Amino acid sequence: AKAVRDRLRIAIQKSGRLGDPSRALLTACGLDWRESRDRLFCYGESLPVDLLLVRDDDIPGLLADGVCDLGIVGRNVLDEQAAEREQAGVVPVAKELRALGFGGCRLDIAVPDDWDWQGPEQLRGCRIASSYPQLLRRWLAGQGIDAEVVMLSGSVEIAPRLGQADAVCDLVSSGATLAANQLKPVLTLLRSEAVLAGPVAPFADARAELMQLLLRRMDGVLRLRH
Numbered sequence: 001a002k003a004v005r006d007r008l009r010i011a012i013q014k015s016g017r018l019g020d021p022s023r024a025l026l027t028a029c030g031l032d033w034r035e036s037r038d039r040l041f042c043y044g045e046s047l048p049v050d051l052l053l054v055r056d057d058d059i060p061g062l063l064a065d066g067v068c069d070l071g072i073v074g075r076n077v078l079d080e081q082a083a084e085r086e087q088a089g090v091v092p093v094a095k096e097l098r099a100l101g102f103g104g105c106r107l108d109i110a111v112p113d114d115w116d117w118q119g120p121e122q123l124r125g126c127r128i129a130s131s132y133p134q135l136l137r138r139w140l141a142g143q144g145i146d147a148e149v150v151m152l153s154g155s156v157e158i159a160p161r162l163g164q165a166d167a168v169c170d171l172v173s174s175g176a177t178l179a180a181n182q183l184k185p186v187l188t189l190l191r192s193e194a195v196l197a198g199p200v201a202p203f204a205d206a207r208a209e210l211m212q213l214l215l216r217r218m219d220g221v222l223r224l225r226h
């Protein structure tokens, strides 16, 4: 049986790019917290809405396991893990509820500067390094391109210089990191930003009303920011 809860729990990134703007958005929605010392869990004061401060990659899993009710995470992370679950035949439990307007970036394919880029066909038979193997495989399949996906959890941009891969599929914002590694972006697979992720099915307890309240406030804040 599902646990009945009367407090809402939101997972956000503990540090990193999305930590501060996520907290700022929730503060603008009128939330505040009594900080716990280890800062993993922050107890909500003005409303029964608590924070869980975690690594971004853990957020979809925490939602899936029902450990938290809402999460703020990059669309790139949410979609990758959703594709992974789909691949494994697991039903989706979390979905994107709102786009939040910060943490913008693209998931791009980039190739060495000296390639004379003709189009996606050129990737046939290539090794492409990425931390987003599911999104990359899905895109390749959609294009009918047979290429090898080399999964790397970090330092993707250096893979071509190390001879580990021919091309990369990675997040890009300014493009400076690609340029510093003699790579150029040639295709965009996904436009990403921070999103509010939440349950596919509505809550059946006090959390339903709390979530409606929070969404109403958030929509107000996002409208003012626009």
Ligand code: PRT
Binding pocket: 013, 014, 015, 016, 017, 018, 054, 055, 056, 057, 073, 074, 075, 076, 077, 103, 104, 105, 170, 171, 172, 173, 174, 175, 176, 177, 178, 192, 193, 194
């Ligand atoms: O510790 P934790 O696991 O929580 O954090 P993390 O290191 O995995 O994530 P973090 O904080 O780096 O990124 C969190 C989210 O921010 C990502 O999932 C994206 O949704 C979003 N985001 C926005 C970015 C970027 N912009 C970005 N530029 N994530 C990563 N980058 C990388 C990029 O790949 C490159 O290596 O930052 C580097 C600089 O980018 P350029 O193009 O400006 O040079």
Ligand code: ZN
Binding pocket: 055, 056, 057
């Ligand atoms: Zn991470």
